[in-house]
Amino acid sequence: MRKFKLMSLLLALVMIVSSITACGKDDGKTADGKTKLTMWCIATESDSNRHAYEEAIKEYQAAHPDVEFTWEATQNEEYKTKIKAAVASNEMPDIFFTWSCAFLGDFVDAGRVYCVDEVYKKYASELPAVMMGNVTYDGKYYGVPTTMNIVGMFCNMKILAEVGYNEVPGTYDELIECCDKLVAAGYIPFGCSGKETWCVTEYLESIIEKTAGATALNQIFAGKASWDNADVSKAVGIFQEMIDKGYFDPSGIALGNDEVKANFMAGKYAFYMNGTWNCADFAKSDIADSVKVAEFPVIDSSKSKLGELIGGPSDTLAVAASSKNAEVAAEAAFELGKAICHYGYLDGNGLPAWTPNYDTSSLNALTVAVADIVAKSSQMVLFGDTAMSADRANIYLDYVSKIYSSKINGEEFVNGLVKDIK
Amino acid sequence: MTKLYSKKSTIILFILPAFILFVAILVAPIFASGYYSLFNWNGFGKKTFIGLENYRELFTSDSINFMKALGNAMLLAAFSVFIQLPISLGLALLLGRGGRKGERGFLSIYFIPVLISTVVIGQLWLKIYNPDYGVLNVALRAIGLEKWAKIWLGDEKTALGAAFVPILWQYVGYHMLLMYAGIKSVPPEYREAAMIDGAREGQVNRFIVIPMIKPIIKISTIFAVTGSLKSFDLIYVLTNGGPDHATEVPSTLMISMLFLRNRYGMGSTIAFLLIFLCFFFALLIGFAFRDKEVVA
Structure with a gap:
């Protein structure tokens, strides 16, 4: 029995020593x-x-x-x-x-x-x-x-041609007119994933930037200016009006970005706003010949101009x-x-x-078109969820999600952010 | 050998490995969560001691909305206890009666969802609920109920219910198997004696079988309630707590705090509260069943 105990102890000791030496051996070399x-x-x-x-x-x-x-x-x-x-x-x-x-x-x-x-x-x-x-x-x-990368407005020109457009609408009024015609003709103008809130920000930030201006948005993201900004509130109103007018696929709220992107490539939407990293996939897709990319048009020309982009x-x-x-x-x-x-x-x-x-x-x-847009750009605002710290970014994303589901309006959006982002 | 086992040092030596594992894997993390819950910490930077501030914020902050997440988990627990467990019990009673054709086959079929990976089940139900081509909407449209077709996981009014259905469905087989095993252990003489006395099958189940498997029902209830409080995986795959936190449960909120908002202290607070709630409900259910258990 004594021999048995001794042997057990010895074996246990060998195991412990070998595991300790094994742990300490990694010096970053093979x-x-x-x-x-x-x-x-x-x-x-x-x-x-x-x-x-x-x-x-x-x-x-x-x-x-x-x-x-x-x-x-x-x-x-x-x-x-x-x-x-x-x-x-x-x-x-x-x-x-x-x-x-x-x-x-x-x-x-x-x-x-x-x-x-x-x-x-x-x-x-x-x-x-x-x-x-x-x-x-x-x-x-x-x-x-x-x-x-920047946020680009990808357009399916084949669908736009159906409602009489051979070029991407260049002004905000033209874009709205185009969307109205698309809705009337039974097409869905925009696709956006609500399950992945960063996709909603690709739209919302572009609209805020083209309403309030890149400088104002940069200042807000950097925490140097308050969210309590009438232009931000107005931009949210514009975005929600687009949702209310049926410009967005209602199914999008339950879909992931991959599904929405697949829908765009299948010709379900006329527009898809997302990062320009998608250029490669669109260039290889079935709609390659009919896709164009443009920047979102200016909404308030007294505060913003073409060439102010989201990205970096x-x-x-x-x-x-x-x-x-x-x-x-x-x-x-x-x-x-x-x-x-x-x-x-x-x-x-x-x-x-x-x-x-x-x-x-x-x-x-x-990609050449994107390079051209960037070459002409005057100012860029980095994506909000990257520019802000994790806690602030996620509070912001929560409120963006509420906007997309029309649970809050522009005023509630800015008031909520002022209250919760300290 | 008997002498060796009766020595205190031998007993301690044998218990020690399990005890060390128990302390290291279960007890220490609970205390660590409790400790970190007292700090404002992003998980990798400097910690600032803030006392019980995280607990105060957890229950008062609109941006965290813990009460909504807890309410959802409690609702799931209620559904589990009052819908899932009765279905499981019904199936177990049907199969446990014995002598039915294909009993083992049915057992396996009901148990299959428990064996399938939750992510696979999540993907399966995502397809079922897809607003465009999902079988649910397609079927509703096919039978002329187009107005009932919905964006099941995207609409705040339906998302929670839609997310609960697969969770309840997945574990029906699990509870059924537990109860089935309990029913099988009921001595057949009791059943036969009751039948000879003129009891119908329903009466046998009600007055003999169910009282005798109450310890199993208690265990199932504890598993169902604590499982609901801890529910995470299917919600994460199906909705990730959305839309707009409509399907948020404490575990998804905890992950969001820990890894999305970098609020390690707040995440630890939720973890600590979850552990407390699980223990509390386990004890409460144990207490509720205590005097009514029948020793088989």
Whole structure:
């Protein structure tokens, strides 16, 4: 019995010691001395950026045989939860996809993100400093932007032709007239997902911007001006009037964005306002020949003008401060960011944050049109849910959701935000 | 060997691994949630001690609207107890009587939804409820009830009910199996004796079988109520708490606080309250059934 007890104790001791040594062994290197790098992103199989990520990673792996690179992609909404949980537990991958401004800012404030100032110097000639604005905190750079996107009004010209339009309505009055004709002819002018509130903001923010002006909206998102703004209230009224007049698919409130987008590509809606990352998918779809993109028309010309856009560089790669190979990871983030930008731009997933020094003649017509809109732009307002801190952004999204379901009016919207966003 | 088992040190040694796991996995997180609920914390930055402020805000803030989420969970609990469990009991009594053709087959069929992943069930019901091509609206239109066709998950008036149906449906089989096992353990002599005395099947069930399976019914009720309070997955897949929080339950609100609004302190407050409520209702149900249990 004594021997049996002794043997049991010995075995238990061996197990404990081996598990402790196994835990402490990870030095960021593989058994054969390769540097281990991991990356998380949102380029899932169905994501329009998937191809760009695959090509960029393939290139990086070929150029760096000394690095064992692994990556995984998670669907957009789930990813937000996943990365925040990882940041909270300090169990982040070496490189991670993030949205710039406030989203990344929270992680930077917590000291979880590696400063890439030194590595940036090497790439400064290809990545203009102006593109680094949304990843700059206290004068230091904490991320690598890939592509930039704006909200575009995608139009199915085949449907517009049915009601006598050969061009996208250029003014707000023309747009309203066009929508009335579409409704009268039995078409649904707009499709918008109510299940994913960020899709509603693509409409609402464009309308607010073209009513109150980009400067006013920027000030509000930055917390430098109050939500208590008569123009914001008026813009909400305009948006709700459009809903009341039947311009929006009523089913949209229960649908996800993928379903609404599929409906647009199936020819169910005349217009679809969403990010210009959709250009690639539309250019490859059955309605490719009939889709055009434009910016939302000006509503109040005394406060806004064409060229004031919603969007900006937001898609970003950042490096974990806890990475065992932070310097190598930072180099990799820049290399990958540049390549993702390159392939993403050529695929039509947005505009480049990096200066393109390659042949762009194969670009699809929609992306070229977006580039033209951006080239003529005078001011951009970053997406509200990215520009504001997580808590404020979600309170804002809650109120936007109430607007879409016509539960509150413009006045209640601004009063609620004034009360709840401190 | 008997001597070894009677030694206190041996008993402690054997209990210790399970005790450590119990404390580490169950007790410690409860205390950790209680501790974090006293802070204003985004989960990764600096913590600020605010005492019971999170609890005050939870019950008073319109932007959080916890009472609505709790009300929804209580409504689900009521539906579970008064609709789901009677259906389960009815099916269990039908099958547990024995001698019915295809008894095992029916058991398996009713239990299938419990085995299927909740996400799959969510996707299935999303398709059923789809306003354009969903089978529900298509069927209503086909039989001339077009005005009854609705945007089931997008309309605040119907979303909660529409989200509850799959939740109740999924676990009918689970409770049925628990009760079926209880019914099968009722000695057949009791049933036969009652039948000889002229009792009808309904009377046998009412006066003999149901009283004898009350401990099982108590367990099912506890599972149904605490399960309703903790319900998350199907609501998350079907509506994610929307439209406009109409289907919000405490768990979806907690996830929203923790990971969308970066309010780790508030999320911990909801978690702590959920644990408290689950314990409270488990004890309350136990108390309600205490004096009425029949020892088989």
